[in-house]
Amino acid sequence: MPEHTLIRRLKIVADLSETDERRLADICRDVRDCPARQDIISEGERPQHLHLVLRGWAARYKVLPGGARQIVAFLIPGDFCDLHVTVLEEMDHGIVALSPCTVAYIDSRDIDRLTLESSRIARALWWSTLVDEGVLRTWVVNNGRRDAYERIAHILCEMHARMKMIGLVADERLYLPLTQEELADATSLTSVHTNRTLQRLRAEGLIDLKSHVLTIKDLKGLQRAAGFDPTYLHIRRRPLVAAA
């Protein structure tokens, strides 16, 4: 049951009751598939629904007049595409599927209701946007003050950590559907330079990456190369929001 992705995610921080879990499963009734490379939401749209990624990878991106694209976030199962449109008028960026995706279309009134009914759920959602903000800050630092080698290493560490958090890493291997161009658009590099950098990471025995499967061969080494400190992901063992 793919719906459980959200629940598993929120349970990382919030101690959800069975009622909460039922409610969450309930609002994910409208589930649709989206093929790779297609926009889930386009810039300028005023989405009628909230979108939640249940399966596959997507990316938040912006395209500049000159044609350059910058990816500002990767979305993996359990991530909301647009928790903000209830409050803000229109999308100031697009969301594209990077792999075939399964997306839940949630009535935004359902979210409103849910957050009123359960303060635990409200807290959990609030928490998730704050983590998103922390990730964004880290991307600014990463793309701003690290060189290509550290940058690629860092984003691989991040995605490894995030995928692990939702149980999608087995044996230090994970699904990484990105093309080198997409990885370049996320790290503010060119695909050519991304290619050379990946080769270096491979040559140094840190990773293995082929046909969209990333194997971390030396996690400590990769983290060292990246200067990776997972604090910003706010990975918790224990839920923040206790019972009641």
Place this chain on the structure above:
Amino acid sequence: MPEHTLIRRLKIVADLSETDERRLADICRDVRDCPARQDIISEGERPQHLHLVLRGWAARYKVLPGGARQIVAFLIPGDFCDLHVTVLEEMDHGIVALSPCTVAYIDSRDIDRLTLESSRIARALWWSTLVDEGVLRTWVVNNGRRDAYERIAHILCEMHARMKMIGLVADERLYLPLTQEELADATSLTSVHTNRTLQRLRAEGLIDLKSHVLTIKDLKGLQRAAGFDPTYLHIRRRPLVAAA
């Protein structure tokens, strides 16, 4: 009355009642000054209070092991430093005063109470963090896919728009207490290159910048140079949250 900065800011989006305004003014009782260049909050801290900038400029920043610093946000009057620490355990970055600042130390329980008592205030705070997220996304794009010239122009446009929003621009002039090094740390450049770029913007008659006063001599021209589109700031004329 500097406390009114917050109220004016929140009224941009929310149609606050007089009671709301009184409540907001009430929680800003503990006001302190902070000299320039001093940390308001340091990385790793677990702040006991929420901090709100009432006067002056501050910056969110991260320092890498090598010593490189990246500023990830500028904070101006009405901005919260740490709306997240109620939810997250510790600061994953520091906040430094860029000019002499006046900061309100707000009991986080007061915020909790306030957001429960007034859904308008809750909405307004929620909105403000979503705008922050939008600004952060724009910084990733700006520092990632624009060259130095566009980048500096863009950040000047942004700060002009934000200062204008809170009534701190008169005659296209605004207080800009940044050193060139701080501007460089925000745009992921070096202070040397920032210097040359500023000179170009001056030479082209777009701006005038001396002794911490920025004059926009050609707003349209600067925005064109930057590729600036203010949508992401979600500047509203009409409040989003209607009465009741």
Place this chain on the structure above:
DNA sequence: CGACGCATTGATTGGATTCAACTAAGGTGG
């Protein structure tokens, strides 16, 4: 098969960094 998308490699260019020196402005203390 041919075509297209993606990965790879080489050669060259260029924007920004680095290193270094120097000026200007402001504050401090003898």
Place this chain on the structure above:
DNA sequence: CCACCTTAGTTGAATCCAATCAATGCGTCG
């Protein structure tokens, strides 16, 4: 009140990381 010191801004020259341009390999899918 001026010598001194510090901090910020400015300029020049050399260097470098990553971009650009261009060609090729390679797999897969219609």
